[in-house]
Amino acid sequence: MSIDWRPTAEIATLRERARLTGQVRAFFAARQVLEVETPMLGHGGSTDVHLDSLSCEATTSAGRERLWMQTSPECHMKRLLAAGSGPIFQLARSVRDGEVGKRHNLEFTMLEWYRPGFSLAALIDETDALIREVLPQDPGPQRRHRYRDLFRESLAIDPFTASIDALRQLAGTRGDLDMAGAERDDCLDLLMSLVIEPTLGREGLDVVIDYPASQAALARQHRDPEDGEWVASRFEVYLEGLELANGYDELTDANEQQARFHEDNAARRALGKPQVTPDERLVAALRSGMPAGSGVALGLDRLFQLALGRDSVAEVMAFSTPSA
Template sequence: MQEIDWQPTATMTTLRERARLLAEVRAFFAERGVLEVETPVLGHGGSTDMHLASLSLEATTPAGRERLWLQTSPEFHMKRLLAAGSGPIFQLARSFRDGEVGGRHNIEFTMLEWYRPGFSLDNLIEETAALIRHVLGRDPGPLRRRRYRELFREALGLDPFGVGLGELRRLAGERGALDMGDAGRDDCLDLLMSLVIEPELGREGLDVVVDYSASQAALARRHRDPEDGQWVASRFEIYLAGLELANGYDELTDAAEQRMRFAEDNAARRRLGFSEVDVDRHLLAALEHGMPAGSGVALGIDRLIQLALGRASVAEVMAFATPNC
């Protein structure tokens, strides 16, 4: 008989420390009057994002047999609560992304997500940095804002918004030792970001990357780059020790714009031979009803706990990581 490894991937000492740090997260938000909520891990829509792989299942519901989607984050449900008048809310949510396995990833993981009606993106950046320092129990260093374009100019000597696609494919192929001949612009930029730029971020403090390409706005608003008037995404990512910890948005509240972005995502999925993902009509209805303007952020709490406890991988801070689940 084949021996089965049934043991946890984290030690019991680590799991006790994890519980302590999660209590610190809850205390942080309780002090600020942010309500903890729980939302379903299943929904009628999934993430249409090209770079996320949603998992689905067939279930018997009051409507009969239906396809339901395991949520890649609690975003859609939490925005429905915002539209219903919840005020500021946070959640420690079980989330699922197919194929994401490695030292920094797991198919099932815990996402810390919170929303602040009335907050500017700058307000939320400051609060996210405060939360990170609170959980770490130390000051990792100064908070630095880094513009996406400037990072590419410094590391690679190119403007990511102006360089030709052919040159971008060539450079990405060389750096990644891959055939990028048919790759799209964002795929090339993402590869260069992950291989060349990200490993150096957050080495001397908390690095906040802002003003991403408009095509990477996802569910964020867009604004004009003061440099030359190009549209850029109103979002940020925070890095520490080469790890992306958080991804925040000045949240899109326009239902028509969100509907168009969902359609564009699924059209792109079809072009590349990917399966379409069901659009969350409940979210669109909530946006049509009216969601208050504000900002929201998703933070990978497993990664933050990993850094706080000095562990080598997220598996070491999870009770049962893939494939040991």
């Protein structure tokens, strides 16, 4: 049997990738943002119900331990912030189980950076500037959209006030699925991915803000001025129907962070998903005092895919997971 040993990206593409990576590093060097490296393995994994962490058994100074492959460098980088690092960025190898497709790979490169003292609006503008630095063509104007307004415009429904029955019916119809018993966020995620996301970033760089509070993850929350509804202080950036970046006004409350870890694992249990060990070192770092500020994670392979005009992330990686 013949084994295909060849790279999934052309060598010329890899040269272009190296050039673009240099541009990214120069972008942050000009802004005096420190490049750091953090471990791919940690004692805690991501408890996020929408992410699936991989783990391994390893021999350490403490003996045989279960270590978690990091779905992003977030927890380690926040520990650096708490230790006084100042603004930092990283080109991190990240691993997520089940991430397969033209836009996904089990192993990928996450560009993540943190800006102590930055507002979310300031970080949105810096993310916009970074994307424009890498793309060979002008992506068009930046446009900001409130999450609930997108649902109102595209689906004639308010995602915050609609009944769960209405959301299940709409999601089932749009997805041609049986959504009976589905949770609220499951319905919203399906509608977002099937109906709204494909339309975003077609006439510019679209930024979505004010997500439901239930989707805050590791972000702060604030009140929607329209009706006082709690919303997540986060944003996502889209271009050509592709999600490129996800940013937060970072949560700094240790007790709230610990509570969210427990809530995530409870949700995982309810769905029959395996439990994930929370990163207690992050909680300890927050107790010691992490400076207020904002951070963002950007899928570098996706950005390079768009910049180089390729059809999949595999075409800008030396070896995608199936061929590795």
